[in-house]
Amino acid sequence: MGFIRQLDGTYRFQRQRTPVAECDILAAAEDILRLRLERQGAIKTPRDAAEFLRLRIGHLVHEEFHVLWLDTRHRILAVDRLFSGTLDGTAVHPREVVRRALDVNAGAAVLAHNHPSGVCEPSSADLLITEELKNALRLVGVRLLDHLIVGAGATVSLAERGAM
Structure with a gap:
């Protein structure tokens, strides 16, 4: 089920006149942002990645850990959900992150995970896993x-806060 972009900038479903489900709208929004990022060719600012990832995981009711894999020029190679957890946590395994980095031949990465509570302050566990993954990927x-x-x-x- 795809969307068609109209000349006036609006979208409609191909061959469908029934109401659109919220999950379909969110999937379409993610596709639009992904295409916009692909057209840019590279992640230029933390805001570029943040906008895309907020739409991708911001609405979830359980934690998920995603990675935006980039080449050495910060062009997008892949976006992966690597781990899925519960309401307030997810286990992240550095070995699996490194394995996937090698699989896609990444030169750089942007990590992301959601806080279903909506409170985005990093926990001590968030800071610790960031440091572990930074060292493992290096x-x-x-x-x-x-x-x-x-x-x-x-x-x-965390980069903008100087915690990297």
Whole structure:
């Protein structure tokens, strides 16, 4: 089920006149942002990544850990959901993150996870896993650019806060 962009900038479903489900609208919004990022060719600012990832995971009622994989020029290679958790946490395994980095031949990465509570302040566990992943990825030549903590209406960049 795809969307068609109208000349006036609006969208409609192909061959469908029935009401549109919220999950379909969110999926379409994610597609629009992904295409916009692909057209840019690269992640230029933390806000570019934050806008995309907020739409992708900000609405979830359980925690998920995602990685935006980039080449050395910060062009998007892949976006992965690597771990899924519960209401207030998810287990992140550095070995699996490094394995995927090698699979996509990444040169850089942006980490992201959501806080279903909407409070985007980083926990001590968030800071610890960021440091562990930064060190693990550095061993295989992958630069960690940022770790974004995403809520329904806000996003916190650890890089912008100087916590990287």
